[in-house]
Amino acid sequence: METSGGLRRWFEERFDFAPLREFLEHKVVPVHSATPLYYLGGITLFLFFIQVCTGLLLLLYYRPTPDEAFESVKYIMTRVPFGWLIRSIHSWSANLMVFTAFLHMFSTYFLRAYRKPRELTWMTGVVLLGLLLCFGFSGYLLPWNTLAFFATKVGTEVAGSMPGIGHYLLLVLRGGEEVTGATLTRFFAFHVAILPAGLMLFLGLHLLLIQQFGMSMPLKVERELEQRGEKPRVLRFFPNFFLRELMAWYAGLAVLGVLAALYPWDLGTRADPFASAPAGIRPEWYFLAEFQTLKMIPGSVLGLNGELLGVFAFSAAGLFWFVVPLLDRPSRESRYSIVFPAIGVFAVAYLVSFSILGYVK
Amino acid sequence: MTAVTAAKVSDLKLNSGRIFKFGSRPGLLVRTSGGTWKAFLAACPHLNCTVQYRSETQQIWCACHNGTFDLNGQVISGPPPKPLEEFEVNVRGDEVIVSRSRRA
Secondary structure, three states: OHHHHHHHHHHHHHOOOHHHHHHHHHOEEEOOOOHHHHHHHHHHHHHHHHHHHHHHHHHOOOOOOOOOHHHHHHHHHHOOOOHHHHHHHHHHHHHHHHHHHHHHHHHHHHOOOOOOOOHHHHHHHHHHHHHHHHHHHHHHHOOOEHHHHHHHHHHHHHHHOOOOOHHHHHHHHHOOOOOOHHHHHHHHHHHHHHHHHHHHHHHHHHHHHHHHHOOOOOHHHHHHHHHHOOOOOEEEHHHHHHHHHHHHHHHHHHHHHHHHHHOOOOOOOEOOOOOOOOOOOOOOHHHHHHHHHHHHOOOEEOOEEHHHHHHHHHHHHHHHHHOHHHHOHHHHOOOOOOHHHHHHHHHHHHHHHHHHHHHHO | OOEEEEEEHHHOOOOEEEEEEEOOEEEEEEEOOOOOEEEEEOEOOOOOOEOEEEOOOOEEEEOOOOEEEOOOOOEEEOOOOOOOOEEEEEEEOOEEEEEEOOOO
């Protein structure tokens, strides 16, 4: 007791914890029917921590060259104690993280939590989702297997078909005209250094903004309370909400453990740049809707290149999604509008139906 | 890269195809059921996936986005915006020599 008290005093004399303590004592979370949705961002963050930890362990054995990449992952899976489990957790956690990030994004969208003053929180969140997708895309190539090789070939080609900067972008991504060992080394650098740096920056900003403005309340609840002249029911963040969040993480960990142990992630066959693309080739599930769209657009639409049209549509949709808080004027003025929820329903319906189509076809 | 030995005549049965290296890029050599030799750049003009010959349909197929081509490289179905680039094939003894087509 004496020692721990002494230790605390020692730290307190060298670092002022008072503002942090003060902040935690006053931080509250609103309580209403949609409160459980607040856990989704935290679960995504938790899965990201798991990615960092398992990624660091994989780094101890992984080798980013075309001659050694596949063999080193095979070595991790067959010879390193619990290596198969670590790799399986890394792969499953990546997929669950993208899934929870999507849920978090759509829950934020439908509750219109992006409305003033949280526009920048939304925008940093959209950038974070983009970075997560880049993590997924770059990590997919690292085992250097056939599926990943062709997915990278197609993905970088899509980026390369953008008007103006396309070819330059393709060269930057591939490190040359074709997908080769240079691409693998580059994707490794993206995956373990460049993307993490970007992610830390935007994650820091995102969390800072959340702390500054607190949790948003659904428009409907906010208006009902206003009409009744009541204040919202709240829960202290620490320890009440934090402990509930921990339980959500614990449940997430259980799901992850079951999936990773019972359905170990497959390695596939070693990539051969001089082999035909195999039947049944498809990207990760979160790119399936775009994949299916590109499959269905004809080579030429009204005299325009179909592929270019697809890429243009994806870029426009991404830009729209990024600036949606600036466009949704009604919710900024705390008014209802059917337009933006309808766009959200359309986006979900498109992503789900085209992903299913891409999977079964 | 102007010409390569893509295969030996005995390597390919009738109605079959194989990938060969044309410099740093993959080529597709096809021996049709009639015994004619055909060769193409194996990169699909849609998104650059490597195509393959399907003996059951006697067509060239891209698994990535389901594009199909006939044995002249012309698009039959799917998203490819233009035909496959065709090479010239000459058989000298047992060797199948593929070179850039003079028509291209």
